[in-house]
Amino acid sequence: MYRIALKQQDSFEEFRDVVRGFITGEIAPEDISWQVDGDIDLFGNAAPPPRADAAISVPAGFPPLAQDVICHRDQERFALLYKLLWRLTHGERSLLLVASDPLVHRLRLMQKSVGRDTHKMTAFVRFRRVEDDAGERHVAWFEPEHHILRHVSSFFVDRFAAIRWSILTPDGAMHWDGSSLSFGPPVSRDQAPREDNVEDWWRAYYRSTFNPARANPTMQRAEMPKKYWHNLPEAPLIPDLLASARQRTARMIEAEPLAPRNTAGWQPDSAPGHEAGTLEALKTEAAACQRCPLWKPATQTVFGEGPADAAVVFVGEQPGDQEDLAGRPFVGPAGQMFDRALAEAGIDRARVYVTNAVKHFKYEPRGKHRIHKTPNNAEIDHCRWWVEREIELIKPELIVALGATAARSMTGRSLTISRERGRLTTLSGGRAGLITVHPSFLLRVPDADAQAREYRRFVEDLGLVATHLPAIRKAA
């Protein structure tokens, strides 16, 4: 039987140096008795000289687990860690991946407990401001469950680097002087400051932010166990707050509503007008459109954009994800493709009007994404009302339908784009029109060569528009 007395409660380095000797000496876990100072087992042999030269290879998961578990207050922690190390180096190298193994499970629970205690310390330390010879200092008293003082120190230094502070605990104290951290011996509670004038403010906040109609003390105790209460300045308020909660709620429910406060002088928004005679007015009217159910899930009506006297109107399909969020047509990936093609065809974007056959984005939600869905004929037909009024007001010389949805909207018929594209035609209502593909079609062509070919054809189609209407050409 070997016995080892470790000097420190929470030192991974000391543990590591000691186990090196044991592991390389092939000393089995059951032959070692682990002690931490002050409680030394007097029976048994002294530890063998550690063979510091021998390297042991452990899985990467071991050191972080051991560093956490060593902070645990359980007397068995060193023995358990050694047992784990033994198994990891004796044929069970992947043991840490087996979370269901009883030993791994127990150590993970210990790790979790240390993690939880560390988190609670970052949460429940309450500093009190004091003045000493060097000026202002923030001092806290805390009773951690485990040996986590060193573990948690970087959190407080990160947070309060510019302030001088001390945290006093029954296991030791730590002090930050604004530039360096030092650890000292245990301190008793009566050496910690007893109050701070800001605590009244904190208690006032705590009292006011509690909703008596939702009292749920079980939940509170689950998250803020009672063992922490005696160091929390707000905790003494809890019994009274709970005791009065039922009464306060009953009073609220029973109280007759008072007459509403006089609010004269305030005017509700005036309802939007009808009879839109301008594009601006039409846009306002369309913003409230509920002609088909597509308005419900969408963010907003995406109306057309461009000069009110444009010679050409481009009609696309419907707004996409980006257009729906931005409230503007042709700003997403297809819109950027469209802009590029327009520029290449020599068309001045500022002189054309772009709009969509359907004004709300139709999609299916899938997790955090929205999958575009093609509008059906009924939706196209309902929305045609808006496109036609846009066209009536603009009176363009030419309408370009981009893709099948736009073609359906502008002709009232379902057409095959490949058959109709690339020549001037007459649309319903006798207006001159041109049908071509929608730029999003180009984005969907899988192979790069074919995509380049289709893009050229699209630019050629747009070139026809420029030839037909020289007025929209870009200044050279």
Place this chain on the structure above:
Amino acid sequence: MPDTLQKLEILADAAKYDASCSSSGAEKRNSRDGGLGSTTGSGICHSYTPDGRCVSLLKILLTNACVFDCSYCINRRSSNVQRARFTVDEVVSLTLNFYRRNYIEGLFLSSGIIRSPDYTMEQITRVARELRETHGFRGYIHLKTIPEAAPELIAEAGRHADRVSINVELPTENGLTKLAPEKRSATIRKTMGSLRLRIDETLADHRAPRFAPAGQSTQMIVGADGAPDTTILSTSANLYANYSLKRIYYSAFSPIPDASHALPVKAAPLVREHRLYQADWLFRFYGFSTDELTSGLPDGMLDLDIDPKLAWALRHRERFPVDVNTASREELLRIPGLGTKAIDKLIVARQHRVVRLDDLTRLAGSVKRARAFIVTADHRPTRILDDLHLRAKLAPPPKQLSLFG
């Protein structure tokens, strides 16, 4: 004029109906090179009120005066509540004093709408600017965004804030029209849309101006209008998809002092709120579609006695039992009582060992609910699934739910 302590009482009281107090999702910061404060990425709750909710941030209103008259809101124009208004300096000083004593992770500032949306937003933003620029504050800041405010003001809010939010308030357009006649869901959605565009832009391009790295969230009040859970959940699915929200908070309607006649007298049960959170979780992390959770619900309401995953499993017994040693992650996620963490550990562990019931207990904490639905190396449920009383066996014994436990 109330003094600062009274103002704190009034304006904290007025802000307590907003369920969010989270301080998570921020980029990591510390004060080693100056300033005050840090953020670790995960939130820290510094206290819990007797309603079991966390206190992570100093959550207050700048003022509880408001030009709006929303029935569910204690701060509505026609309410007789006492009014107060903080100065920018008061909020800054309270935040710093509380922060230095480690009471809070930062500030969550909201406000009633006074004068105009732009004026109100400007005041909210000024507090954040003072904290960040004058005092080098590096803690968490959550700002409530006023829907109609100018884009430059919203952009500045996002430059200083970790998180921004706008409450949709009610799950349906009709509910909003009825209870908050001056609020328009169209305006709320438009603002959420523009917030998402800015957040996406920052994520896609690190040279883009900083904008709310912890994203946006929202809140819906449950039980103030007649909307059933199915409607609430489809509204949520829509909001998550549309605006990439980090969180939707469900706030069971609770009585307020000086209540309006338009409101129900009874509080919505807190357990309803809890079931909605569970369902919300299922479609965000467990691969459930909204339809799966909402179809077949009587009256469109989630079961209050049992959790929505168990309720779904009882409606779909044909999909069980599932063999935990061979099933896919998707199938495992459907087993009642098993969470994502336990499942991930199980998937790794079963590559090395055959999983038995005891192993699963260690992985999942308990297999009480799961055991009727699973097969392990040493356990196969016999006819349990056909047992008509299975639901009764797994549901807690009926008891009067009390708010006072």
